Amino acid sequence: MVVGMPRRSYAQYDAVARGLDVIGERWTLLIVRELAFGPRRYTDLHADLPGISTDVLAARLKELEADGVVERRTFAPAAPVRVYDLTDRGRELVPVVAALAAWGSPLLAAHQETDAVRHHWYLLPLAALVRELGGVVELRVEGSSCRVDLESMAVVPEAEPDAVVTIAAKIADELLAGRTTLATAIDDGHVIVQDS
Amino acid sequence: MVVGMPRRSYAQYDAVARGLDVIGERWTLLIVRELAFGPRRYTDLHADLPGISTDVLAARLKELEADGVVERRTFAPAAPVRVYDLTDRGRELVPVVAALAAWGSPLLAAHQETDAVRHHWYLLPLAALVRELGGVVELRVEGSSCRVDLESMAVVPEAEPDAVVTIAAKIADELLAGRTTLATAIDDGHVIVQDS
């Protein structure tokens, strides 16, 4: 019988190091990214994290659960669907993910043929980009959408949005890679900002 | 002859994944943390990153240099001192580190005997904590200090601070672990906020 190992740690009395003890391992923050948009089942996560191996995904989910970032839930006994969801503490990580997304956006200029693509991956960096709009916005890119409080960069699914921002994936590319500006894209009608 | 390998990547067309391709490996973000406060020599870095092995530190510095986050400089030919420093692009990472520091602060409540401690590690999470003060503040904890623009959470060594905030390390512990509040600590005179 294997009794959980002592967990690897940087062993530094520092908030950054402690944070990395929880979300610093390979794949962990990308799992948080996936769950930022709502609960997902194991298979969905595996599908939207191309390259992760099954055992690593299972291990990370267990660690995140032990650290109070993720919780495992089972829906209706009639149709027992198992999903993973962020806890409140886990949702507080979204601004960290968003800050990294904002920093990483310029790196999207280098588009590799072998890169995987999912539409919902655009949402967080776009939130950082339209931050000047203020308030709560609902962002829509192709089929995917999410609601973000632009001040705190928190994802707030239940809040009523002040505006709905619709962006085509192609334009999202241009914006994130810095090949066009938000003002230009709005002027050209490629980004539609509609007050609710 | 070894010609640099193709670099491991998540191969996802996503800003978070791209960011992690650069700062997601073990130790990398902690190196950025160290350099957030100004240039450091190799030996200083090795001393303030207890647990990192020499070859990993050397490898990470090379990678960060290749990614334009860090630059290696040599001071005065008379006294050839080699230091590592953040580039402008690297400095833009400080808000990411600060966001993670803010999230990680509550984890400091669990203080292990074996944890390493450095005073300058308190500065960034404290900046997040006193953010309501606004403007540019100079934070002082024991011998260490740094200047932070509280709106952007950027470190701005050259800017004149609007206020100087002095905190004893012991009080910093209490604040970060959430065992006392900023208002209380200011009332009790343990945190001194002095306008410049």
Added chain:
DNA sequence: CCGCATCCGCTTCGATACTG
């Protein structure tokens, strides 16, 4: 099918020793 656990070859890490 869904939700993992097991196995296996490869890469990365950590500790120490060594060098210009």
Added chain:
DNA sequence: CAGTATCGAAGCGGATGCGG
């Protein structure tokens, strides 16, 4: 001081197995 060389241990990626 500023790294490189070496080597055992741990982590990872891919394929496969398997109960519910």
